[in-house]
Amino acid sequence: MLKRPLRLKTITFTFVSILFISLLSASCGRDSGGGGKQLTLAVNAGVEGDALKQAARDYEAQTGVHINIVEFPYSNLFDKELVDLSARTGAYDLIMLDDPWFPRFAGEEYLADLMPLYKKKNLAGPDDDFVQTSLALCRHPYSTGTLYALPYLGNSQLFFYRKDIFEKHGLKEPQSWEDVLQSARVISEREMTGAPGGGRLYGYVMRAAQGNAAVADFMPIFWAFGAEMFDAEGRATVNSAEGINALRFMLELGKSAPPGYSSFNADEVSAHLLQGTAAMSINWPAWIAAFSDPNKSKVIGKMAFTTMPGAAKPGQAEIGNWLIAIPRDARNAEAAFDFLVWVTSAEQLKRSALRGNPPTRRSVFNDPELVAKFPTYPVQLRSLETSRPRPRTPRWNEIENAFGIFLSKANSGELSPEDAMNQANAEIMKIVERK
């Protein structure tokens, strides 16, 4: 019996040594991250992140600064960054972020103020070449506040339509949403067998799946009808007369859309456009290239791209930019800043543009070599310069989700436009008011 404590000691010893070893190996991992010329960069896995990754490799070759790249798929990037920034681990020196996340990150004071870093380098600040609507996204509060990021990729929605079909029926490029509706009706009626293979060619196609999809495709209509999501005091106003009318209009337009559009996402919409079974849509510039790819497109050379139609107000596209920011707890903020300024320079944004990413600088959009390669750049610049951001609120993801659910419910016939907007309004108010 006397020997038992000895055995327990052995067990304790085993426990402690395992713990010790694991702690030791963990701390080793951390040490190697600090000091020296090294940067860690969190990027989106996809075409947007690929260009940044290649730029980082160029930078390494030029300066000898080693850049570790941590890649996450879009659906994980936000939460990985949020968890890391809120735990203040300083794991990343630079993060790539989608602009709707910015108010949350900036509002929680997770990002480094860039102006002191500009001063340290004897620079005045970001130059005037940046598209104003893109740079405005990087300030908190919007447009006027502190600069916490620089814009890297300048997307905004475009209006896609089939110019061959429009010409065939004597229709003009739509200037207003009313034009869109009339043209959609004409095309849906007259093109019963107009699609390649003899199927029906629908006048309009949109994403009305709940969440981001329905909201993104609805906002240009919502804004054009004169509706606003919030009033000056921050109260939700989606159930205004203008808001309800905009949703009614969306349902009207839906009658000229392929059946089942209330569950469509980007893939379905693009498939309809590429297969030639739909004539008009709102879409993002990233899809433009696919229309001239013979492996994907049955409508090569037939698609035209223009700015958003208007209604009571001039048309405005939703802006969707990728930004790059330096976390407040970054270990190498100065070195990170050098890279940030370098990678958002006109020269580097041109290289990024050649890799398929729309720039955020006017000079790059107007570059003759690029315009020759990407004929839609002038339209993209016009759309970007007149675009609007999603409402700047730290709870946007949640608001967008709720709003999208009710838009989808209205489009699938589950709720009337009035009920959908009233319920959406109540739900958005609940999210905004929650402590």
Place this chain on the structure above:
Amino acid sequence: MQRLHGNNSFSSGGERALPFLLLAPTLLVLLALSIYPLVYAVRVSLQTGTGAGARWSLDNFTRLFSDGFFLSALLHTLVYAVVALSFEFLLGLLLAVLLNQEMRGRSVFRAALLVPMMLPSVVVGVVWRLALNPNFGAINGTLKSLGLNTESLTWTASPRLAFLSVIAVDVWQWMPFVFLILLAGLQAIPQEPYEAARIDGSSTWQTFRYITLPLLKPAILIVLLLRTMDLLRVFDQIFILTEGGPGFATETISLYIYRAAFRFGNFGYAAAMSFVLLIVTNAISLVYIRLLQKQETA
């Protein structure tokens, strides 16, 4: 060396410590991967706000009762579980009984039935998403070529149809599992009671009702228990197939928890909802386990 001297006190002490020593690695892993996250989840669920703004409160739990999305997601989950389980069980039992008889091609049927179960749920989701696409999908394509009007068959786009579609996909994938367990249960039943029943002149139905079912009860309870737990936490197929839509029609509790945590960055609320799911799952499982224990002692 002490053992050779037959030191009794040592060997008994050693034997008592040995199980703990052998369990230690498992316990350590359990501690790191289950207990710690669980305690952490409790902590997070009792906090609102993040970082410096975090404070202790019960808000996450009180919010559950006023959150219409949460309540309808919970309802969807329960309806989904009950309907899918009923179909899976009845079809699985029917097929198990049928394929337990001697018949030609039995082994082919059995093997074919197991294929859906072996596919990852994500693959199942993608396959059915493509097949159910109202315009380009295989199902409407087939129906169209048979001359049917498929205009209103927007499988994942109208709320009721979408709910039925996700249930049908679950039944398609997991009915084979029920079938497999029940078949194993059937084959473990001894032949003697059947012979006795035949001699006593009992009908097929009587044999099934009074011999097969009671003897199959342990297998039935186990399969119901496993399926119920799985159904209550269903995530992957629905996430791929409809992402909870259209609107909120197919949103289950796991999807909503995922959204709250990883899309909205609201880990506290997600943790609170997870505890509700845990309690519901445990309560239902406990009923099955009680029934199972009663069966064993009876």
